[in-house]
Amino acid sequence: MLNAVLDPRLDAQAAGLVYSSDDAPGISRVRRGRGWSFKDPLGCTIADGAERQRCLSLGVPPAYEDVWICPDARGHLQATGRDVRGRKTYLYHDDWRRFRDEKKFSALGGFGRKLKEARQTNDGLRRGLQPSRARVLAAVFHLLDTHAVRVGNDTYAEANGSYGATTLRTRHLKEDETHHLVLQFKGKSGKLQKVELHDRRFENLLRTLSDLPGQRLFQYEDEEGALCPLTSSDVNAYLHGLFGDTVTAKTFRTWHGSVAAFAAACREGAKVDDVLEAASGRLGNTKAVARSSYVHPRIIEEVKDGTFAGLGRNPCNMRARSGLGREESAFLRWLER
Numbered sequence: 456m457l458n459a460v461l462d463p464r465l466d467a468q469a470a471g472l473v474y475s476s477d478d479a480p481g482i483s484r485v486r487r488g489r490g491w492s493f494k495d496p497l498g499c500t501i502a503d504g505a506e507r508q509r510c511l512s513l514g515v516p517p518a519y520e521d522v523w524i525c526p527d528a529r530g531h532l533q534a535t536g537r538d539v540r541g542r543k544t545y546l547y548h549d550d551w552r553r554f555r556d557e558k559k560f561s562a563l564g565g566f567g568r569k570l571k572e573a574r575q576t577n578d579g580l581r582r583g584l585q586p587s588r589a590r591v592l593a594a595v596f597h598l599l600d601t602h603a604v605r606v607g608n609d610t611y612a613e614a615n616g617s618y619g620a621t622t623l624r625t626r627h628l629k630e631d632e633t634h635h636l637v638l639q640f641k642g643k644s645g646k647l648q649k650v651e652l653h654d655r656r657f658e659n660l661l662r663t664l665s666d667l668p669g670q671r672l673f674q675y676e677d678e679e680g681a682l683c684p685l686t687s688s689d690v691n692a693y694l695h696g697l698f699g700d701t702v703t704a705k706t707f708r709t710w711h712g713s714v715a716a717f718a719a720a721c722r723e724g725a726k727v728d729d730v731l732e733a734a735s736g737r738l739g740n741t742k743a744v745a746r747s748s749y750v751h752p753r754i755i756e757e758v759k760d761g762t763f764a765g766l767g768r769n770p771c772n773m774r775a776r777s778g779l780g781r782e783e784s785a786f787l788r789w790l791e792r
Contacts, residue, residue: 581593
């Protein structure tokens with residue numbers, strides 16, 4: 456059971472908004488010539504100019520269907536719709552996005568402080584080759600933590616042919632000329648991902664998993680010996696047990712993206728573009744996505760206005776905390792200042 460930290464109703468209130476859901480009646484959009492008319496929840500055409508402008512300003516793409524618009528301008532969820540492929544998209548209030556971003560990045564310090572213990576626990580569970588649920592969860596943790604891979608989603612895999620850790624297939628596992636394993640797969644937005652593995656124990660487990668019946672790479676044997684595919688919900692529940700309910704698989708990408716950005720910012724003469732290039736290279740996405748979702752905004756702000764001081768020296772030359780890398784340790788110290 457998730458605690459109140461993840462309750463969107465409480466978060467909406469804290470952000471000065473009201474909780475809204477497209478399960479409730481809303482404003483609908485109807486094509487009129489080259490433009491749109493909007494109907495309130497009772498089916499009456501909205502004539503108020505300010506309300507019409509609010510609906511238009513949400514920027515719901517013209518091709519979207521089944522459009523729902525929140526009748527309340529302070530609703531945390533402002534609109535939903537389905538694209539041409541039937542995928543549902545959510546458009547949130549600007550204040551909601553800002554609040555959630557602040558909350559996400561403010562939690563990184565706590566995540567970093569628990570990372571050593573979580574890694575030690577996970578490393579112990581990873582030992583052995585029997586495909587138990589605990590061992591397969593530990594393997595996915597290792598992939599998220601070491602390579603910042605997305606956790607994966609069955610809907611995306613089926614609709615787009617894009618994959619993450621839990622949806623990887625055995626065909627994505629290759630062996631290079633040095634006999635190390637490589638994961639090659641199409642990630643989000645169709646970008647080819649190549650993950651080179653250099654951990655024999657981890658590779659041996661993946662070889663065992665790839666020999667199991669079925670196409671899914673990460674499967675485990677339940678108590679009756681039946682094979683069960685690991686899901687993103689399984690992984691997030693495991694992470695809640697290690698870190699608390701505020702941490703999800705995405706937290707690893709936020710952590711590693713911010714650490715890479717921080718290390719780049721510590722280099723003499725670093726510019727914002729250098730910082731974003733480092734983060735996007737670590738995560739395998741665009742600089743725009745790195746900036747909007749994964750890099751601590753204070754790093755960008757301080758580099759941009761020339762006030763970034765890091766810790767006054769190259770993090771690679773600093774003493775690492777036990778269980779953390781040097782750059783991770785320096786980033787955590789910077790967060791704690």
